Amino acid sequence: MAKQLMIYERAVPISSDRHRDWSVKVGDSYAFAREVNSVPLLAAEFLAAAPEHTIVFAGDGDAVFPTVILGTQDKQNAFIGTDGAWSGKYIPAFVRRYPFVFARSEDGKTFTLCIDEEFEGFNKDGRGERLFDADGKRTQYLETMLTFVREYQALFERTQLFCKRLKENNLLDPAQAQFKLPSGESRSLAGFFTINRDRLKELAPEKLAEMVRTDELELCYAHLHSLRNLQPMAERAAA
Helix, strand or coil, X not given: CCCHHHHXXXXXXXXXXXXXXXXXXXXXXXXXXXXXXXXXXCHHHHHHHCCXXXXXXXXXXXXXXXXXXCCCCCCCCCCXXXXXXXXXXXXXXXXXXXXXXXXXXXXXXXXXXXXXXXXXXXXXXXXXXXXXXXXXXXXXXXXXXXXXXXXXXXXHHHHHHHHHHHHHCCCEEEEEEEEECCCCCEEXXXXXEEECHHHHHCCCHHHHHHHHHCCHHHHHHHHHXXXXXXXXXHHHHHC
């Protein structure tokens, strides 16, 4: 699976001293994500993404996290057309958050809002939305983006707890997908995990009840149902 932060080339902390005269022009182009074949997916996005996307789990050790597969090869995103437009119905929040992102301090207690200064819509020409007003105060646009990224981070941590429960209950298995392209060529995709449906059904009643209470059981089955989207995604990539 591709490294997820490849879309950020030079993320730096946002400050009025450095960025007072800068604006952000966000358009309909997602060309910045053209070369990522997978991106992280929050647990809160499962139900919206599952009808169209393939949701798996990727990572090592305790760093396993939900991921949506966007391509069958390295540096391939089957959902972005030649014009940079997103051709699917649901756009993951990881992509919508760009060019903003939080940087965590070494002690993990402080988060700093950053922006990718290499983003093509980042400019000093007054195009789009300013980050700071003439007095150096945050604009409403920047406050809105700060709220969005802060909410994303909270949901990210909630998703980590969901993954921790899956690992504690031994529900994740290494998986490999086999599929055929319209040309008849066979391909495989590996390096990810899926939930073991049988072990999920065999969980102790109290553990199942807890997963029902937290809506995590619903997330498990949304993931399992989403696996049927791999073949259509492969056909989209080939096209």
